[in-house]
Amino acid sequence: MDIKYEVKTSDKLGRYLVAAKDIRAGERILAEQPFVLGPSSDTSLVCFNCYLPLINKFFVCKFCAVAPICPGDGCPEGIAKWHVQKECEFFRELKLNLNMSPIKMVQNVGSLLTLRALLQRDNKSWDDFMKLETHLDQRRNSSVWEYYQTTVNFVSELKLLNDDDDKNLVQKVCAAIDVNSFEVRGPPIPALGYAETLRGVYLQAALMAHHCTGNTIISINDNNALMCHSSKDIKKGEIIYYNYTDPLKGTALRQEHLLMGKYFQCTCERCLDATELGTHMSSALCPACKTGFITKAGEKWQCHHCKEETDDSVIGFKVKCCENKLDVINKKDEKELEEYIRNVSLVLAPNHYLLIDAKQRLAGVLRDAINREPRPTKKMMRRKLNLCEELLPMLEVLSPGISRTKAITMYELHLAIVQLAKKEFDSREITGPEYLDELLNAEKHLKRSIEMLLIEPGNSPEGELCAKALEQYRMLKGTMATILDGIHEEGKVYVTEIDEERLNDVD
Numbered sequence: 001m002d003i004k005y006e007v008k009t010s011d012k013l014g015r016y017l018v019a020a021k022d023i024r025a026g027e028r029i030l031a032e033q034p035f036v037l038g039p040s041s042d043t044s045l046v047c048f049n050c051y052l053p054l055i056n057k058f059f060v061c062k063f064c065a066v067a068p069i070c071p072g073d074g075c076p077e078g079i080a081k082w083h084v085q086k087e088c089e090f091f092r093e094l095k096l097n098l099n100m101s102p103i104k105m106v107q108n109v110g111s112l113l114t115l116r117a118l119l120q121r122d123n124k125s126w127d128d129f130m131k132l133e134t135h136l137d138q139r140r141n142s143s144v145w146e147y148y149q150t151t152v153n154f155v156s157e158l159k160l161l162n163d164d165d166d167k168n169l170v171q172k173v174c175a176a177i178d179v180n181s182f183e184v185r186g187p188p189i190p191a192l193g194y195a196e197t198l199r200g201v202y203l204q205a206a207l208m209a210h211h212c213t214g215n216t217i218i219s220i221n222d223n224n225a226l227m228c229h230s231s232k233d234i235k236k237g238e239i240i241y242y243n244y245t246d247p248l249k250g251t252a253l254r255q256e257h258l259l260m261g262k263y264f265q266c267t268c269e270r271c272l273d274a275t276e277l278g279t280h281m282s283s284a285l286c287p288a289c290k291t292g293f294i295t296k297a298g299e300k301w302q303c304h305h306c307k308e309e310t311d312d313s314v315i316g317f318k319v320k321c322c323e324n325k326l327d328v329i330n331k332k333d334e335k336e337l338e339e340y341i342r343n344v345s346l347v348l349a350p351n352h353y354l355l356i357d358a359k360q361r362l363a364g365v366l367r368d369a370i371n372r373e374p375r376p377t378k379k380m381m382r383r384k385l386n387l388c389e390e391l392l393p394m395l396e397v398l399s400p401g402i403s404r405t406k407a408i409t410m411y412e413l414h415l416a417i418v419q420l421a422k423k424e425f426d427s428r429e430i431t432g433p434e435y436l437d438e439l440l441n442a443e444k445h446l447k448r449s450i451e452m453l454l455i456e457p458g459n460s461p462e463g464e465l466c467a468k469a470l471e472q473y474r475m476l477k478g479t480m481a482t483i484l485d486g487i488h489e490e491g492k493v494y495v496t497e498i499d500e501e502r503l504n505d506v507d
Contacts, residue, residue, distance in 0.1 A: 004029045016209040017240040025401050029228045034200035038113030045109050046196050049083040050075035051186045053196050060102045064091035079187045111151040117173050128203045134175035135263035148174040180206035184220050202226045211241035212270040217402050221457035229455045232401030247398045250282035250353045279394050283349035284315050293349045318347050322354050337362040351394050363387040381420040388413035407452035410445040417442040432487045439480050
């Protein structure tokens with residue numbers, strides 16, 4: 001078996017993974033099924049067997065007479081089933097000995113994941129699960145500790161624990177799940193598409209250390225199998241990193257997320273750099289010189305151009321106002337988004353995460369409008385194209401190598417280029433060779449997008465986009481061949497930019 005990683009230990013990182021060999025970008029590092037998977041603690045009611053949301057009514061398992069399950073014909077075929085025989089027998093004993101009712105289970109569906117973890121104590125992987133980081137001392141006597149006391153009380157009622165068990169065992173299991181779980185898409189309700197977000201604990205993937213740029217990409221398919229691929233080349237002995245946070249958020253928000261959910265402060269290169277690797281994702285425009293970007297240093301903001309300092313009370317207030325405004329605008333309205341971007345651009349740096357958020361949403365609104373309207377305007381297409389071009393350089397820095405967001409952005413960019421070029425060619429604003437130039441440019445972005453999407457599970461939204469992109473590529477090549485034939489029929493020769501450079505070199 002080709003082992004790609006090995007487990008190391010350090011005082012700073014605890015247990016973590018390093019490359020056992022040189023790993024190429026796009027190479028699979030590990031694949032595993034979850035040790036335990038289930039609904040989050042604040043979930044709505046779901047089927048205990050397949051995790052489909054139960055909206056109006058539910059049936060009860062006919063064997064244990066306790067577990068809420070799908071009504072009607074039961075759980076759909078092709079979806080993993082989780083109400084296994086061992087659990088069913090345990091619930092049956094609860095019914096017989098404690099007169100446990102289904103309503104009690106409904107009321108405590110948020111504790112189901114913890115319960116299912118505890119029912120695996122005779123599993124050979126239980127010891128590995130209990131070795132996961134919990135930060136239990138930091139959680140003790142906190143609001144989180146108090147929140148999970150409901151789960152502690154519920155498990156206590158089930159008589160699941162022995163007298164010699166650690167009195168904080170349930171809290172420890174809750175902590176292990178909170179700190180180490182990955183979000184998993186639950187099965188959607190047919191026709192409605194609504195699904196609950198589940199959480200899964202993957203024992204090997206949980207050992208990956210965090211870095212805000214990372215070197216891996218993770219996907220989870222409909223069978224709940226986690227696949228971890230390298231997003232860029234990893235040398236033997238280098239740490240295998242995964243980004244626990246959203247790369248398109250500013251440092252303060254990422255640090256807050258890590259402190260609240262993972263109980264540590266990140267000290268990666270991006271977090272220690274006030275400019276966030278030169279992207280200025282948390283910077284504002286300098287009110288003094290009007291051209292430089294100011295970044296926060298303690299209670300002051302300093303301009304990188306004129307070195308002028310401004311109090312945090314001034315700039316921080318402006319940033320907060322911009323954040324509050326984004327919260328209240330209609331994010332599906334093109335005009336409101338354009339107005340927000342125009343106004344906030346007078347205060348924040350062009351790549352500030354609030355502006356990036358608004359620009360991404362605007363690109364999505366424009367995409368839907370272009371696809372929906374029978375005669376979309378060139379202005380809409382050009383605006384979408386420009387938005388994608390603005391996002392890409394920043395994504396190359398913050399998500400180097402293979403990136404899901406970058407792949408989607410490149411796909412949308414190629415689409416905008418093709419749609420705009422066709423409209424301009426049909427109205428004779430550009431010639432055949434110019435049209436072909438644009439299509440070649442679109443092909444470049446589409447090929448890179450496909451290369452990144454190929455590692456996605458086929459039944460995931462990204463995998464479906466990959467299939468769509470492959471079909472778009474086939475159609476694009478056909479269009480390019482038709483245009484080239486038309487150029488040749490006119491007795492002309494098409495010369496690419498590369499050919500022109502070679503001719504110039506000969507001259």
